[in-house]
Amino acid sequence: MERWGGMLRVLLSGLGWRGGTLGWAFSSWRRHLPQAGLLSATQLVNEWTAVFEKEGIPEARESSEYIVAHVLGAKTFQSLRPALRRQPLTPGQLQCIQELSGRRLQRMPVQYILGEWDFQGLSLKMTPPVFIPRPETEELVEWVLEEAALRPHEADAQGSPLILEVGCGSGAISLSLLSRLPQSRAIAVDKGEAAICLTLENAQRLRLQDRIQIVPLDVTLEGSWAHLLYWGPLDLIVSNPPYVFRQDMEQLAPEIRSYEDPAALDGGEKGMDIIEHILALAPRLLKDSGSIFLEVDPRHPELVSSWLQSRPDLSLNLVAVRRDFCGRSRFLHIQRSGAQRGYPVDAWPEPPSARVPR
Numbered sequence: 557m558e559r560w561g562g563m564l565r566v567l568l569s570g571l572g573w574r575g576g577t578l579g580w581a582f583s584s585w586r587r588h589l590p591q592a593g594l595l596s597a598t599q600l601v602n603e604w605t606a607v608f609e610k611e612g613i614p615e616a617r618e619s620s621e622y623i624v625a626h627v628l629g630a631k632t633f634q635s636l637r638p639a640l641r642r643q644p645l646t647p648g649q650l651q652c653i654q655e656l657s658g659r660r661l662q663r664m665p666v667q668y669i670l671g672e673w674d675f676q677g678l679s680l681k682m683t684p685p686v687f688i689p690r691p692e693t694e695e696l697v698e699w700v701l702e703e704a705a706l707r708p709h710e711a712d713a714q715g716s717p718l719i720l721e722v723g724c725g726s727g728a729i730s731l732s733l734l735s736r737l738p739q740s741r742a743i744a745v746d747k748g749e750a751a752i753c754l755t756l757e758n759a760q761r762l763r764l765q766d767r768i769q770i771v772p773l774d775v776t777l778e779g780s781w782a783h784l785l786y787w788g789p790l791d792l793i794v795s796n797p798p799y800v801f802r803q804d805m806e807q808l809a810p811e812i813r814s815y816e817d818p819a820a821l822d823g824g825e826k827g828m829d830i831i832e833h834i835l836a837l838a839p840r841l842l843k844d845s846g847s848i849f850l851e852v853d854p855r856h857p858e859l860v861s862s863w864l865q866s867r868p869d870l871s872l873n874l875v876a877v878r879r880d881f882c883g884r885s886r887f888l889h890i891q892r893s894g895a896q897r898g899y900p901v902d903a904w905p906e907p908p909s910a911r912v913p914r
């Protein structure tokens with residue numbers, strides 16, 4: 557996380573990555589670029605930083621450093637040996653850097669340009685339009701891990717905790733929890749085909765496929781969740797759902813609006829659409845005292861609290877709110893109380909036609 561965390565924080569923090577102008581002309585910067593063989597990596601970073609700054613591209617230096625480092629086979633520019641930074645680039649390297657930098661000029665996020673990104677120390681494949689995991693979400697994962705550590709008897713039991721992630725995207729949350737909780741199992745659901753495929757691919761890359769069930773599922777569809785009961789009552793549900801208020805969608809940075817799936821972001825009028833569905837289905841899936849961890853907008857703790865008060869039938873309590881590294885209230889811990897469950901154990905349905913990785 558530390559390796560790329562600094563840049564991520566600046567680039568993506570709070571979904572508010574707003575940049576400069578989009579109006580750039582390929583030819584206007586291309587003719588200024590020097591010839592291959594004359595430039596070192598350091599010089600090229602400087603050249604592209606100047607181009608990006610001129611074109612109003614956010615995080616100009618970081619963008620050019622990541623691209624140049626990537627082409628030279630490193631994750632960060634700082635990790636390149638000094639001799640390699642000074643060495644003249646080959647024509648092939650120069651062309652590759654030029655091509656990738658051209659994508660950055662079109663406001664493509666660096667994570668998609670590089671095709672992979674670190675989350676909680678795991679290297680995940682990234683492909684548009686699947687949501688790029690944000691640095692705040694690493695804090696959500698840390699909170700879940702802290703809570704799991706408070707119940708060592710559960711975390712040590714085979715197959716425990718059993719986790720459901722709603723809206724898995726690239727698989728960042730589920731896979732990082734699986735990698736840190738060696739006995740755990742996860743069910744990762746998403747309504748997006750691209751997200752389901754990417755989570756599966758990332759699970760296989762990380763050799764975590766045996767402990768995750770990846771299920772295409774839209775939580776807003778009546779009864780869609782019922783076959784999740786097959787795996788048994790859950791210890792916890794975790795989600796970074798789409799929570800952007802509809803009116804804020806237009807304000808998102810060009811990088812987000814042009815490349816990421818709007819369905820990963822748009823949470824409806826008050827950003828609550830998917831949150832409400834998760835909360836409504838949770839009591840049917842969770843064990844007694846099971847937990848829900850959510851990443852939300854700073855306006856949501858209050859909205860969620862009053863929504864839960866209006867639904868005492870759900871027996872859910874907002875037990876804690878946490879702030880992110882910017883001091884905004886962004887994470888919720890909600891706990892189930894009471895003993896009723898939606899289905900009696902002997903009424904659990906048949907196994908689903910889930911995508912079970914082999």
Ligand SMILES: C[S@@+](CC[C@H](N)C(=O)[O-])C[C@H]1O[C@@H](n2cnc3c(N)ncnc32)[C@H](O)[C@@H]1O
Pocket residue numbers: 687688689690693722723724725726727728729745746747748751773774775776795796797798799817819820821830
């Ligand atoms: C903000 S993204 C989070 C992705 C990933 N968990 C992360 O933190 O990087 C929200 C995800 O929820 C999924 N999603 C949106 N609506 C959904 C629904 N009705 N049912 C299931 N998944 C949904 C989107 O496809 C998207 O992948």
